[in-house]
Amino acid sequence: MKFISMSCLVFAAVVSAVAQITAPTRNYNVTSPVSNGPYVIGQILPCTYRLFSDVDSSALNLQIDLEAATVGTNTTTIPIAVTADVSKTDAFVKREGNLTYFEHSINFNIPTTIKPGNYHAVFFDKSTNTKLPIPIEIRPAAVPTSTGIKTQSTGAPGHSQSPGSIFAQGAASSIAPLTTKTLVALVGVAGIAFLL
Numbered sequence: 001m002k003f004i005s006m007s008c009l010v011f012a013a014v015v016s017a018v019a020q021i022t023a024p025t026r027n028y029n030v031t032s033p034v035s036n037g038p039y040v041i042g043q044i045l046p047c048t049y050r051l052f053s054d055v056d057s058s059a060l061n062l063q064i065d066l067e068a069a070t071v072g073t074n075t076t077t078i079p080i081a082v083t084a085d086v087s088k089t090d091a092f093v094k095r096e097g098n099l100t101y102f103e104h105s106i107n108f109n110i111p112t113t114i115k116p117g118n119y120h121a122v123f124f125d126k127s128t129n130t131k132l133p134i135p136i137e138i139r140p141a142a143v144p145t146s147t148g149i150k151t152q153s154t155g156a157p158g159h160s161q162s163p164g165s166i167f168a169q170g171a172a173s174s175i176a177p178l179t180t181k182t183l184v185a186l187v188g189v190a191g192i193a194f195l196l
Contacts (some may be wrong), residue, residue: 020050023123024130027057028086032105033121033136041141042112047080047121048105051088060086061126064106067186069135080108080121116140 011159020029032048040047047064051057068076070108085104092102120133 045108053100063124
């Protein structure tokens with residue numbers, strides 16, 4: 001029984017550590033955007049990075065760009081932050097157990113003029129000329145519908161579905177990854193609670 005609890009705890013720690021991507025120079029970590037995560041045109045692209053108190057980041061000169069993943073003659077590059085804030089002040093301090101870090105976040109509104117497709121959120125340290133590209137997918141915005149919602153019969157008495165319904169056929173498959181992550185997190189919390 002103790003082995004299962006320890007396994008759950010280790011698994012939860014590994015899953016939470018995987019969510020962070022370390023810069024090539026190891027002077028900052030990126031927690032968002034999520035690698036290979038889907039984002040929507042006209043919505044927010046969160047860019048969150050952490051500077052650690054025990055790591056010298058005084059020379060860090062960080063720029064964040066949105067670049068098209070395909071290399072071609074018309075490569076799209078949109079600046080998110082030409083000079084990102086890398087200050088270590090009390091306004092940005094966070095603590096997790098014995099770890100102290102400074103978390104900065106930029107909420108970038110994805111322009112409606114870009115094409116859907118694969119992109120990279122590129123964290124570029126101009127002082128060392130190193131890049132940390134995070135692959136993301138930008139999806140088209142939902143098509144606005146008329147004010148009257150049309151329903152479709154499912155064949156089941158008393159049930160109907162609108163075209164964009166989460167209850168539509170195939171919608172459950174898009175919810176599965178979120179359900180898996182939620183279950184993993186719950187198992188991790190249960191393992192920690194059992195140890196206490």
